[in-house]
Amino acid sequence: MGCPTNVVKIISISLNAILAFLACGAIAWIAINSDTEQEEFVIASYVFSGLIVLMVIVGIYAAIRESICLTATVAVFLLLLVILQIVNIFMFVNPMKLQSGQETVEIAWQANNMxxxxxxxxxxxxxxxxxxxxxxxxxxxxxxxxxxxxxxxxxxxxCIEKVQDQYESDKRRFLIVSWGLAAFLLLCFVGAVFLGISFRNKQRRLQF
Structure with a gap:
């Protein structure tokens, strides 16, 4: 009877590990591109990614310890992170000012640095x-x-056309990654809910 619980536990730990990898990747990307993004967006992204890493650590610990309380706490925080990520997309990513390819090229042209x-x-x-x-x-x-x-x-x-196309392509990719992260957070939330239910059912069975 314990096999389903163990399967759910392994899946949950795996999802958390992938989420930690994505969050660390996001932190690295922000660090590399911090000079080209809005300060508010950079700060919000650092905080958000840091919260994800913290939740991953707690989530893995909760899965190993089979703690219903901690698992429920992680599920709630994951749901909050999903909401925060969606808010972040609409507040910072969607309206994010697209770099001007023409401005970039004009500066290089004037500086004879093409x-x-x-x-x-x-x-x-x-x-x-x-x-x-x-x-x-x-x-x-x-x-x-x-x-x-x-x-x-x-x-x-x-170069104006090519640089502008690259900037637009970068923003499209970032939007895809942002929505993908929101979807993955939601998946992790569902996994945490199922894990909590599995732990509760296991404890009930052990009482009889």
Whole structure:
């Protein structure tokens, strides 16, 4: 009769371990990109990720100890974290100001520092290689694949378009990850509820 409880326990511990990995990954991502995000968003994300790690530790301990009280507490906090994550998405992620590709490229253009952008995003000039031609400048090697200055290797797209597409793609991915985390938190909450019920049923059986 104890097999179902053990299965639920293993699943719950596994879910918590995955959740801890995701939270640590989120902390690392925030640390790397903190300079490009709103301060309020960075702080909220650090706090939220830290709470997740704390709940994971308590959740694993509760599963190992088969504590109904701790498991119920973890379930409640997981539900609160689901709500907080959804609020976080609507308050910070959805309205998050998208970086301007044009502004980024204009700054690099004015500083005569386009080489890095052109190689990173495989683009040339602000709108095309014609930007250099119109200024009677030689198209730089960074506008070519592998820096080989042959016509077939010339990047055709301008950097404003490519950089803006990258920023928009990054935001889409972040939204997907944010909603995915909310869904996974909800799954962990369901697992904690089932685990608590399983522990309670096991204790009842042992009384007879």
């Amino acid at each position: 080489d890095g952008l052109q190689q990173q995003f495989k683009c040339c000039g602000k709108t095309s290689a014609q930007d250099y031609v119109h200024l009677n400048q030689v198209i730089p090697p960074s506008c070519y694949t592998d820096l080989q200055q042959v016509p077939d290797h010339l990047f055709l797209n301008g």
